[in-house]
Amino acid sequence: AHLARIEAVDEKVHAFLHVDREGALAQARKVDEKRAAGEKLGPLAGVPLALKDIFTTEGVPTTVGSKILEGWIPPYDATVTKRLKAADVVILGKTNMDEFAMGSSTENSAYGPTGNPWDLTRIPGGSGGGSSAALASHMAPLAIGTDTGGSIRQPAAVTGTVGVKPTYGGVSRYGMVAFSSSLDQGGPCARTVLDAALLHEVMAGHDELDSTSIDAPVPPVVEAARNGSVAGLRIGVVKEFRGEGYQAGVMQRFDESVELLKELGAEVVEVSCPSFTKALAAYYLIAPSECSSNLARFDGLRYGLRTGDDGSHSAEEVTSLTREAGFGPEVKRRIMLGTYALSSGYYDAYYGSAQKVRTLITKDFEKAFEDVDVLISPTTPTTAFPIGERADDPMAMYLADLCTIPSNLAGNAAMSLPCGLAPEDGLPVGLQIIAPAMKDERLYTVGAAVE
Numbered sequence: 517a518h519l520a521r522i523e524a525v526d527e528k529v530h531a532f533l534h535v536d537r538e539g540a541l542a543q544a545r546k547v548d549e550k551r552a553a554g555e556k557l558g559p560l561a562g563v564p565l566a567l568k569d570i571f572t573t574e575g576v577p578t579t580v581g582s583k584i585l586e587g588w589i590p591p592y593d594a595t596v597t598k599r600l601k602a603a604d605v606v607i608l609g610k611t612n613m614d615e616f617a618m619g620s621s622t623e624n625s626a627y628g629p630t631g632n633p634w635d636l637t638r639i640p641g642g643s644g645g646g647s648s649a650a651l652a653s654h655m656a657p658l659a660i661g662t663d664t665g666g667s668i669r670q671p672a673a674v675t676g677t678v679g680v681k682p683t684y685g686g687v688s689r690y691g692m693v694a695f696s697s698s699l700d701q702g703g704p705c706a707r708t709v710l711d712a713a714l715l716h717e718v719m720a721g722h723d724e725l726d727s728t729s730i731d732a733p734v735p736p737v738v739e740a741a742r743n744g745s746v747a748g749l750r751i752g753v754v755k756e757f758r759g760e761g762y763q764a765g766v767m768q769r770f771d772e773s774v775e776l777l778k779e780l781g782a783e784v785v786e787v788s789c790p791s792f793t794k795a796l797a798a799y800y801l802i803a804p805s806e807c808s809s810n811l812a813r814f815d816g817l818r819y820g821l822r823t824g825d826d827g828s829h830s831a832e833e834v835t836s837l838t839r840e841a842g843f844g845p846e847v848k849r850r851i852m853l854g855t856y857a858l859s860s861g862y863y864d865a866y867y868g869s870a871q872k873v874r875t876l877i878t879k880d881f882e883k884a885f886e887d888v889d890v891l892i893s894p895t896t897p898t899t900a901f902p903i904g905e906r907a908d909d910p911m912a913m914y915l916a917d918l919c920t921i922p923s924n925l926a927g928n929a930a931m932s933l934p935c936g937l938a939p940e941d942g943l944p945v946g947l948q949i950i951a952p953a954m955k956d957e958r959l960y961t962v963g964a965a966v967e
Protein backbone atom coordinates (compact mmCIF):
# COMPACT_ATOMS: atom_id res chain seq x y z
CA ALA A 517 0.00 0.00 0.00
CA HIS A 518 2.82 2.40 0.82
CA LEU A 519 4.63 1.63 -2.44
CA ALA A 520 1.36 2.36 -4.28
CA ARG A 521 1.00 5.63 -2.36
CA ILE A 522 4.57 6.59 -3.33
CA GLU A 523 3.76 5.83 -6.96
CA ALA A 524 0.63 7.97 -6.76
CA VAL A 525 2.00 11.09 -5.08
CA ASP A 526 5.80 11.22 -5.07
CA GLU A 527 5.94 12.61 -8.58
CA LYS A 528 4.50 15.79 -7.04
CA VAL A 529 6.18 15.73 -3.62
CA HIS A 530 9.63 14.38 -4.57
CA ALA A 531 10.38 13.03 -1.10
CA PHE A 532 12.41 10.05 -2.36
CA LEU A 533 15.72 10.01 -4.21
CA HIS A 534 15.57 6.26 -4.55
CA VAL A 535 12.64 3.87 -4.03
CA ASP A 536 13.89 0.36 -3.31
CA ARG A 537 10.78 -1.48 -4.49
CA GLU A 538 12.43 -4.89 -4.82
CA GLY A 539 14.31 -4.60 -1.54
CA ALA A 540 11.19 -3.47 0.34
CA LEU A 541 9.06 -6.30 -1.03
CA ALA A 542 11.79 -8.83 -0.24
CA GLN A 543 12.01 -7.58 3.36
CA ALA A 544 8.21 -7.72 3.68
CA ARG A 545 8.15 -11.28 2.33
CA LYS A 546 10.84 -12.26 4.82
CA VAL A 547 8.64 -11.02 7.65
CA ASP A 548 5.70 -13.04 6.31
CA GLU A 549 7.85 -16.16 6.09
CA LYS A 550 9.15 -15.70 9.62
CA ARG A 551 5.63 -15.24 10.90
CA ALA A 552 4.40 -18.33 9.04
CA ALA A 553 7.28 -20.36 10.45
CA GLY A 554 6.44 -19.18 13.97
CA GLU A 555 9.83 -17.47 14.34
CA LYS A 556 10.27 -14.56 16.72
CA LEU A 557 9.64 -11.25 14.93
CA GLY A 558 11.50 -7.98 15.47
CA PRO A 559 9.77 -5.18 17.44
CA LEU A 560 8.75 -3.23 14.31
CA ALA A 561 8.14 -6.21 12.03
CA GLY A 562 6.73 -5.23 8.66
CA VAL A 563 6.46 -1.49 9.39
CA PRO A 564 7.58 0.57 6.37
CA LEU A 565 10.14 3.34 6.84
CA ALA A 566 11.74 6.12 4.77
CA LEU A 567 15.48 6.46 5.37
CA LYS A 568 17.36 9.74 4.91
CA ASP A 569 19.92 9.33 2.14
CA ILE A 570 22.77 10.07 4.55
CA PHE A 571 22.82 6.52 6.01
CA THR A 572 24.77 3.90 4.10
CA THR A 573 22.73 0.97 2.82
CA GLU A 574 24.55 -2.07 1.48
CA GLY A 575 23.88 -2.45 -2.24
CA VAL A 576 21.49 0.54 -2.35
CA PRO A 577 22.63 3.96 -3.66
CA THR A 578 23.55 6.60 -1.06
CA THR A 579 24.09 10.11 -2.39
CA VAL A 580 23.73 12.47 0.62
CA GLY A 581 21.92 14.72 -1.85
CA SER A 582 25.21 15.36 -3.67
CA LYS A 583 26.48 14.81 -7.21
CA ILE A 584 29.83 13.87 -5.74
CA LEU A 585 28.40 10.52 -4.57
CA GLU A 586 26.25 9.91 -7.66
CA GLY A 587 26.52 6.26 -8.60
CA TRP A 588 28.17 5.20 -5.35
CA ILE A 589 26.85 1.91 -3.97
CA PRO A 590 27.96 1.43 -0.35
CA PRO A 591 29.51 -1.94 0.46
CA TYR A 592 28.15 -1.86 4.04
CA ASP A 593 25.19 -0.87 6.22
CA ALA A 594 25.28 1.97 8.76
CA THR A 595 24.65 0.77 12.32
CA VAL A 596 21.22 2.44 12.17
CA THR A 597 20.41 0.59 8.94
CA LYS A 598 21.53 -2.69 10.52
CA ARG A 599 19.38 -2.14 13.60
CA LEU A 600 16.33 -1.33 11.46
CA LYS A 601 16.81 -4.55 9.54
CA ALA A 602 17.24 -6.49 12.78
CA ALA A 603 13.92 -5.02 13.98
CA ASP A 604 12.31 -6.36 10.75
CA VAL A 605 11.52 -2.85 9.50
CA VAL A 606 10.77 -2.58 5.76
CA ILE A 607 12.97 0.16 4.27
CA LEU A 608 11.03 1.72 1.39
CA GLY A 609 13.86 3.86 0.04
CA LYS A 610 16.15 6.83 0.56
CA THR A 611 14.82 10.35 1.09
CA ASN A 612 15.80 13.69 -0.37
CA MET A 613 17.93 16.11 1.64
CA ASP A 614 20.02 19.24 1.38
CA GLU A 615 23.44 18.32 0.03
CA PHE A 616 25.51 16.91 2.92
CA ALA A 617 22.70 18.02 5.27
CA MET A 618 23.62 21.67 4.80
CA GLY A 619 20.43 23.66 4.62
CA SER A 620 16.98 24.27 6.06
CA SER A 621 14.74 23.79 3.03
CA THR A 622 15.94 20.78 0.95
CA GLU A 623 16.52 23.29 -1.88
CA ASN A 624 20.25 22.56 -1.65
CA SER A 625 19.72 19.00 -2.88
CA ALA A 626 21.61 18.39 -6.13
CA TYR A 627 18.55 16.42 -7.27
CA GLY A 628 15.92 19.19 -6.99
CA PRO A 629 13.73 20.34 -4.11
CA THR A 630 10.98 18.51 -2.19
CA GLY A 631 7.54 20.09 -1.81
CA ASN A 632 5.73 20.51 1.50
CA PRO A 633 2.63 18.28 1.31
CA TRP A 634 0.59 21.06 3.03
CA ASP A 635 1.38 23.40 0.13
CA LEU A 636 3.66 22.12 -2.62
CA THR A 637 4.96 25.62 -3.38
CA ARG A 638 6.51 25.76 0.10
CA ILE A 639 9.59 24.15 1.62
CA PRO A 640 9.28 20.97 3.74
CA GLY A 641 12.15 22.14 5.93
CA GLY A 642 15.67 20.82 5.79
CA SER A 643 17.96 19.22 5.63
CA GLY A 644 15.67 16.22 6.16
CA GLY A 645 12.74 17.57 4.13
CA GLY A 646 12.31 14.29 2.23
CA SER A 647 11.75 12.29 5.41
CA SER A 648 9.23 14.72 6.89
CA ALA A 649 7.39 15.13 3.57
CA ALA A 650 7.14 11.33 3.25
CA LEU A 651 5.45 11.21 6.66
CA ALA A 652 3.14 14.16 6.07
CA SER A 653 1.94 12.73 2.73
CA HIS A 654 1.45 9.25 4.21
CA MET A 655 4.05 7.62 1.99
CA ALA A 656 5.63 6.15 5.14
CA PRO A 657 4.53 5.92 8.78
CA LEU A 658 8.10 6.16 10.08
CA ALA A 659 11.22 7.94 8.88
CA ILE A 660 14.74 8.68 10.00
CA GLY A 661 16.57 11.97 9.96
CA THR A 662 19.77 13.54 11.23
CA ASP A 663 20.04 16.73 13.22
CA THR A 664 23.22 18.83 13.23
CA GLY A 665 21.53 22.17 13.85
CA GLY A 666 17.84 21.36 13.52
CA SER A 667 17.45 19.09 10.50
CA ILE A 668 15.06 16.69 12.24
CA ARG A 669 13.10 19.21 14.31
CA GLN A 670 12.65 22.06 11.83
CA PRO A 671 11.26 19.80 9.04
CA ALA A 672 8.97 18.17 11.63
CA ALA A 673 7.69 21.59 12.69
CA VAL A 674 6.88 22.84 9.20
CA THR A 675 5.21 19.59 8.09
CA GLY A 676 3.13 18.99 11.24
CA THR A 677 5.01 15.83 12.24
CA VAL A 678 7.10 14.67 15.21
CA GLY A 679 10.90 14.69 15.18
CA VAL A 680 13.42 13.91 17.89
CA LYS A 681 17.10 14.72 18.22
CA PRO A 682 18.31 12.25 20.83
CA THR A 683 21.11 13.10 23.25
CA TYR A 684 24.43 13.37 21.37
CA GLY A 685 25.97 9.90 21.43
CA GLY A 686 22.59 8.22 21.90
CA VAL A 687 22.41 6.94 18.33
CA SER A 688 25.43 5.56 16.48
CA ARG A 689 26.98 7.72 13.76
CA TYR A 690 28.72 4.75 12.14
CA GLY A 691 27.81 4.78 8.45
CA MET A 692 26.07 8.14 8.75
CA VAL A 693 27.94 10.41 6.33
CA ALA A 694 29.69 13.05 8.44
CA PHE A 695 28.91 16.76 8.20
CA SER A 696 29.93 18.12 11.62
CA SER A 697 30.92 15.19 13.80
CA SER A 698 30.57 16.88 17.20
CA LEU A 699 26.99 17.98 16.36
CA ASP A 700 25.53 15.29 14.03
CA GLN A 701 22.92 13.03 15.59
CA GLY A 702 20.50 10.59 13.96
CA GLY A 703 16.96 10.36 15.30
CA PRO A 704 13.38 9.21 14.76
CA CYS A 705 10.65 10.96 12.74
CA ALA A 706 6.99 9.91 12.92
CA ARG A 707 3.42 11.19 12.98
CA THR A 708 2.86 10.51 16.69
CA VAL A 709 4.96 10.73 19.83
CA LEU A 710 4.54 7.01 20.59
CA ASP A 711 5.60 6.01 17.06
CA ALA A 712 8.72 8.14 17.47
CA ALA A 713 9.49 6.44 20.79
CA LEU A 714 9.12 2.95 19.31
CA LEU A 715 11.57 3.87 16.55
CA HIS A 716 13.92 5.67 18.98
CA GLU A 717 14.24 2.52 21.07
CA VAL A 718 15.12 0.40 18.05
CA MET A 719 17.77 2.72 16.58
CA ALA A 720 19.50 3.90 19.78
CA GLY A 721 22.08 2.29 22.05
CA HIS A 722 25.78 1.78 22.41
CA ASP A 723 27.89 0.92 19.36
CA GLU A 724 31.57 0.19 19.65
CA LEU A 725 32.06 1.31 16.03
CA ASP A 726 31.34 4.92 17.08
CA SER A 727 33.82 6.27 19.63
CA THR A 728 31.38 8.98 20.77
CA SER A 729 28.53 6.53 21.34
CA ILE A 730 27.32 6.55 24.97
CA ASP A 731 27.79 3.26 26.80
CA ALA A 732 24.62 3.36 28.91
CA PRO A 733 21.11 1.90 28.65
CA VAL A 734 18.72 3.58 26.21
CA PRO A 735 16.46 6.00 28.15
CA PRO A 736 12.97 4.49 28.77
CA VAL A 737 11.32 6.42 25.93
CA VAL A 738 8.50 4.01 25.08
CA GLU A 739 7.35 3.70 28.67
CA ALA A 740 7.40 7.51 28.90
CA ALA A 741 5.38 7.91 25.69
CA ARG A 742 2.75 5.50 27.02
CA ASN A 743 2.45 7.45 30.29
CA GLY A 744 2.35 11.07 29.19
CA SER A 745 1.81 13.49 32.03
CA VAL A 746 3.08 16.88 33.12
CA ALA A 747 1.48 17.02 36.55
CA GLY A 748 4.05 18.31 39.03
CA LEU A 749 6.72 19.06 36.41
CA ARG A 750 8.54 22.38 36.25
CA ILE A 751 8.76 23.70 32.71
CA GLY A 752 10.90 26.65 31.62
CA VAL A 753 9.97 28.98 28.76
CA VAL A 754 13.15 30.27 27.11
CA LYS A 755 12.79 34.05 27.26
CA GLU A 756 15.24 34.69 24.41
CA PHE A 757 13.10 32.81 21.87
CA ARG A 758 10.51 35.44 21.06
CA GLY A 759 10.41 38.96 19.69
CA GLU A 760 11.45 40.33 16.33
CA GLY A 761 11.31 37.82 13.48
CA TYR A 762 8.82 35.51 15.22
CA GLN A 763 5.56 35.13 13.29
CA ALA A 764 2.47 36.20 15.28
CA GLY A 765 0.57 32.96 14.61
CA VAL A 766 3.54 30.86 15.72
CA MET A 767 3.70 32.73 19.04
CA GLN A 768 -0.07 32.48 19.45
CA ARG A 769 0.00 28.68 19.17
CA PHE A 770 3.06 28.54 21.42
CA ASP A 771 1.36 30.65 24.12
CA GLU A 772 -1.71 28.40 23.92
CA SER A 773 0.58 25.38 24.49
CA VAL A 774 1.93 27.07 27.61
CA GLU A 775 -1.64 27.53 28.88
CA LEU A 776 -2.42 23.88 28.12
CA LEU A 777 0.64 22.73 30.06
CA LYS A 778 -0.51 24.79 33.05
CA GLU A 779 -4.03 23.34 32.82
CA LEU A 780 -2.52 19.85 32.80
CA GLY A 781 -0.77 20.56 36.08
CA ALA A 782 2.69 21.78 35.11
CA GLU A 783 4.34 24.73 36.77
CA VAL A 784 5.59 27.04 34.03
CA VAL A 785 8.30 29.61 34.71
CA GLU A 786 10.31 31.95 32.52
CA VAL A 787 14.00 31.11 32.14
CA SER A 788 16.76 33.27 30.69
CA CYS A 789 19.60 31.75 28.66
CA PRO A 790 21.49 34.86 27.52
CA SER A 791 24.17 33.04 25.50
CA PHE A 792 21.57 31.52 23.17
CA THR A 793 21.55 34.74 21.16
CA LYS A 794 25.14 33.92 20.12
CA ALA A 795 24.43 30.28 19.22
CA LEU A 796 23.82 30.84 15.53
CA ALA A 797 27.12 32.69 15.10
CA ALA A 798 29.06 30.01 16.97
CA TYR A 799 27.38 27.22 14.99
CA TYR A 800 28.26 28.80 11.65
CA LEU A 801 31.93 28.69 12.60
CA ILE A 802 32.02 25.26 14.24
CA ALA A 803 29.88 23.37 11.72
CA PRO A 804 31.74 24.67 8.61
CA SER A 805 35.10 24.06 10.33
CA GLU A 806 34.28 20.42 10.97
CA CYS A 807 32.75 20.08 7.49
CA SER A 808 35.87 21.41 5.80
CA SER A 809 37.82 18.65 7.51
CA ASN A 810 35.25 15.85 7.00
CA LEU A 811 34.66 16.60 3.33
CA ALA A 812 38.36 16.39 2.50
CA ARG A 813 37.78 12.65 1.97
CA PHE A 814 35.82 13.36 -1.22
CA ASP A 815 38.93 13.54 -3.35
CA GLY A 816 37.63 12.04 -6.59
CA LEU A 817 39.68 8.90 -5.99
CA ARG A 818 37.88 7.03 -3.26
CA TYR A 819 34.13 7.30 -3.98
CA GLY A 820 31.54 8.12 -6.62
CA LEU A 821 32.15 10.87 -9.15
CA ARG A 822 35.51 11.35 -10.88
CA THR A 823 36.07 14.20 -13.36
CA GLY A 824 39.11 14.83 -15.59
CA ASP A 825 40.18 11.20 -15.52
CA ASP A 826 41.26 11.13 -19.20
CA GLY A 827 44.99 10.76 -18.71
CA SER A 828 45.76 14.43 -19.34
CA HIS A 829 45.45 15.56 -15.71
CA SER A 830 47.50 15.02 -12.59
CA ALA A 831 45.93 13.37 -9.53
CA GLU A 832 45.70 16.77 -7.87
CA GLU A 833 43.90 18.22 -10.89
CA VAL A 834 41.46 15.29 -10.90
CA THR A 835 40.66 15.98 -7.25
CA SER A 836 40.16 19.66 -7.92
CA LEU A 837 38.03 19.13 -11.05
CA THR A 838 35.91 16.50 -9.28
CA ARG A 839 35.26 18.76 -6.30
CA GLU A 840 34.49 21.69 -8.60
CA ALA A 841 31.89 19.61 -10.50
CA GLY A 842 30.59 17.50 -7.60
CA PHE A 843 29.93 20.00 -4.80
CA GLY A 844 27.11 22.54 -4.92
CA PRO A 845 27.37 26.23 -3.95
CA GLU A 846 26.36 25.89 -0.27
CA VAL A 847 28.84 23.07 0.34
CA LYS A 848 31.61 25.12 -1.28
CA ARG A 849 30.65 28.14 0.83
CA ARG A 850 30.93 26.07 4.02
CA ILE A 851 34.24 24.48 3.03
CA MET A 852 35.69 27.94 2.37
CA LEU A 853 34.29 29.38 5.62
CA GLY A 854 35.63 26.45 7.63
CA THR A 855 39.05 26.41 5.98
CA TYR A 856 39.36 30.13 6.68
CA ALA A 857 38.21 29.83 10.31
CA LEU A 858 40.73 27.06 10.96
CA SER A 859 43.68 28.68 9.23
CA SER A 860 46.74 29.73 11.16
CA GLY A 861 46.43 33.24 12.58
CA TYR A 862 42.61 33.14 12.54
CA TYR A 863 42.03 29.95 14.55
CA ASP A 864 41.83 31.63 17.98
CA ALA A 865 39.79 34.58 16.78
CA TYR A 866 37.12 32.47 15.06
CA TYR A 867 37.10 28.76 15.93
CA GLY A 868 38.50 29.35 19.45
CA SER A 869 35.91 32.06 20.22
CA ALA A 870 33.10 29.91 18.88
CA GLN A 871 34.15 27.06 21.19
CA LYS A 872 34.06 29.45 24.15
CA VAL A 873 30.52 30.48 23.23
CA ARG A 874 29.65 26.79 23.01
CA THR A 875 30.78 26.37 26.63
CA LEU A 876 28.67 29.36 27.72
CA ILE A 877 25.61 27.83 26.04
CA THR A 878 26.21 24.52 27.80
CA LYS A 879 26.46 26.41 31.11
CA ASP A 880 23.19 28.27 30.41
CA PHE A 881 21.47 24.91 29.94
CA GLU A 882 23.06 23.46 33.09
CA LYS A 883 21.86 26.41 35.12
CA ALA A 884 18.36 26.22 33.64
CA PHE A 885 18.07 22.49 34.32
CA GLU A 886 18.95 23.04 37.98
CA ASP A 887 15.58 24.76 38.21
CA VAL A 888 13.31 23.08 35.62
CA ASP A 889 12.71 19.56 34.22
CA VAL A 890 12.40 20.62 30.58
CA LEU A 891 12.60 23.80 28.52
CA ILE A 892 10.15 24.76 25.79
CA SER A 893 10.11 27.17 22.84
CA PRO A 894 8.69 27.40 19.35
CA THR A 895 10.70 25.04 17.10
CA THR A 896 11.06 27.63 14.34
CA PRO A 897 10.33 31.36 14.21
CA THR A 898 8.04 31.00 11.17
CA THR A 899 5.91 28.45 9.32
CA ALA A 900 7.05 26.95 5.98
CA PHE A 901 8.25 29.67 3.62
CA PRO A 902 7.81 29.61 -0.19
CA ILE A 903 10.38 27.63 -2.22
CA GLY A 904 12.87 30.15 -3.62
CA GLU A 905 12.16 32.89 -1.06
CA ARG A 906 15.40 32.50 0.93
CA ALA A 907 17.44 30.54 -1.62
CA ASP A 908 19.73 33.48 -2.44
CA ASP A 909 19.98 34.78 1.10
CA PRO A 910 22.02 32.42 3.31
CA MET A 911 21.55 34.63 6.39
CA ALA A 912 17.74 34.51 6.12
CA MET A 913 17.96 30.73 5.62
CA TYR A 914 20.19 30.29 8.68
CA LEU A 915 17.56 32.00 10.89
CA ALA A 916 15.27 28.97 10.50
CA ASP A 917 17.44 27.17 13.08
CA LEU A 918 17.61 29.91 15.68
CA CYS A 919 15.79 27.88 18.36
CA THR A 920 17.16 24.43 17.52
CA ILE A 921 20.93 25.04 17.34
CA PRO A 922 21.66 25.51 21.10
CA SER A 923 20.75 21.86 21.80
CA ASN A 924 23.23 20.62 19.20
CA LEU A 925 26.00 22.76 20.65
CA ALA A 926 25.26 21.45 24.16
CA GLY A 927 24.50 17.87 23.06
CA ASN A 928 21.20 17.53 24.93
CA ALA A 929 17.92 15.99 23.71
CA ALA A 930 15.08 17.83 21.98
CA MET A 931 11.77 17.12 20.26
CA SER A 932 9.45 19.01 17.95
CA LEU A 933 5.78 18.12 17.87
CA PRO A 934 2.77 19.79 16.22
CA CYS A 935 0.84 22.40 18.24
CA GLY A 936 -1.75 23.57 15.73
CA LEU A 937 -1.90 25.67 12.57
CA ALA A 938 -0.94 29.33 12.34
CA PRO A 939 -4.16 31.34 11.82
CA GLU A 940 -2.65 33.64 9.17
CA ASP A 941 -1.56 30.91 6.73
CA GLY A 942 -3.09 27.64 7.95
CA LEU A 943 0.34 25.99 8.14
CA PRO A 944 1.69 23.75 10.93
CA VAL A 945 3.48 25.18 13.97
CA GLY A 946 6.00 23.17 16.01
CA LEU A 947 6.47 23.11 19.77
CA GLN A 948 10.02 22.35 20.88
CA ILE A 949 10.74 20.50 24.13
CA ILE A 950 14.35 20.31 25.39
CA ALA A 951 15.58 17.85 28.05
CA PRO A 952 18.98 17.39 29.73
CA ALA A 953 21.42 14.92 28.18
CA MET A 954 20.40 11.27 28.71
CA LYS A 955 16.96 12.34 29.96
CA ASP A 956 15.38 11.79 26.54
CA GLU A 957 12.37 10.12 28.18
CA ARG A 958 11.22 13.51 29.51
CA LEU A 959 10.58 14.66 25.92
CA TYR A 960 8.16 11.79 25.48
CA THR A 961 6.47 12.23 28.89
CA VAL A 962 5.69 15.86 28.09
CA GLY A 963 5.13 15.30 24.35
CA ALA A 964 2.58 12.53 24.91
CA ALA A 965 0.73 14.69 27.43
CA VAL A 966 0.21 17.66 25.11
CA GLU A 967 -0.03 15.83 21.77
Ligand code: GLN
Nearest residue numbers: 617618619664665666667
Ligand atom coordinates in the same frame (compact mmCIF):
# COMPACT_ATOMS: atom_id res chain seq x y z
N1 GLN B 1 20.19 24.20 8.71
C1 GLN B 1 21.38 23.92 9.44
C2 GLN B 1 22.55 23.94 8.50
O1 GLN B 1 22.38 24.27 7.39
C3 GLN B 1 21.27 22.60 10.13
C4 GLN B 1 21.40 21.45 9.23
C5 GLN B 1 21.34 20.13 9.92
O2 GLN B 1 20.86 20.01 11.06
N2 GLN B 1 21.87 19.13 9.26
O3 GLN B 1 23.66 23.64 8.85
